[in-house]
Amino acid sequence: KAGVTQTPRYLIKTRGQQVTLSCSPISGHRSVSWYQQTPGQGLQFLFEYFSETQRNKGNFPGRFSGRQFSNSRSEMNVSTLELGDSALYLCASSWQEGPNYGYTFGSGTRLTVV
Amino acid sequence: GQQLNQNPQSMFIQEGEDVSMNCTSSSIFNTWLWYKQDPGEGPVLLIALYKAGELTSNGRLTAQFGITRKDSFLNISASIPSDVGIYFCAGQRETSGSRLTFGEGTQLTVNP
Numbered sequence: 001k002a003g004v005t006q007t008p009r010y011l012i013k014t015r016g017q018q019v020t021l022s023c024s025p026i027s028g029h030r031s032v033s034w035y036q037q038t039p040g041q042g043l044q045f046l047f048e049y050f051s052e053t054q055r056n057k058g059n060f061p062g063r064f065s066g067r068q069f070s071n072s073r074s075e076m077n078v079s080t081l082e083l084g085d086s087a088l089y090l091c092a093s094s095w096q097e098g099p100n101y102g103y104t105f106g107s108g109t110r111l112t113v114v
Numbered sequence: 115g116q117q118l119n120q121n122p123q124s125m126f127i128q129e130g131e132d133v134s135m136n137c138t139s140s141s142i143f144n145t146w147l148w149y150k151q152d153p154g155e156g157p158v159l160l161i162a163l164y165k166a167g168e169l170t171s172n173g174r175l176t177a178q179f180g181i182t183r184k185d186s187f188l189n190i191s192a193s194i195p196s197d198v199g200i201y202f203c204a205g206q207r208e209t210s211g212s213r214l215t216f217g218e219g220t221q222l223t224v225n226p
Binding site for chain 1: 214
């Protein structure tokens with residue numbers, strides 16, 4: 001059974017550009033959550049999607065958005081990139097909402113903004 | 115953003131020693147999770163706790179959900195070099211859906 005797959009693994013973007021990150025959950029998992037990890041702020045919740053609907057949102061500016069497709073794959077988009085957006089972006093999937101249902105993280109996408 | 119208070123921030127121990135780390139919060143959590151993260155990888159779930167007072171083991175790892183629901187601890191017995199990594203606690207509140215609040219992490223170094 002394949003794990004959570006995030007693409008790309010590494011990305012370098014210029015300030016002001018936008019970026020789209022992809023997350024393919026474990027087969028059968030319908031919930032996908034996104035987290036940002038930085039040395040200064042640690043792991044911060046971005047948002048959660050379940051059955052193509054955003055169920056929960058963290059305290060990030062509107063430049064951060066996401067969506068989920070009918071096959072449960074999810075994308076997150078960051079527009080007008082800032083240097084501070086450099087981080088490891090992690091997604092986690094579970095078959096139901098909530099961490100009680102096999103909450104598994106992917107390896108992340110390392111985004112560097114220059 | 116709000117985080118759990120995780121202690122210690124780092125530990126340097128000899129192989130074979132036992133390790134203990136904890137997380138505390140001013141808020142009540144319904145679920146406590148402990149993760150380990152290796153460099154360049156995502157966190158891997160070690161132990162999940164769902165009930166106040168619950169004590170759960172996973173091999174050499176033991177974790178407990180505090181009675182007050184505001185804290186949790188993780189013990190690692192007889193540490194080995196592959197235990198090296200960053201350990202995170204995470205809590206989930208009843209009103210927060212799937213949202214996890216993470217501790218700052220404990221960096222564990224094991225000297226052979």
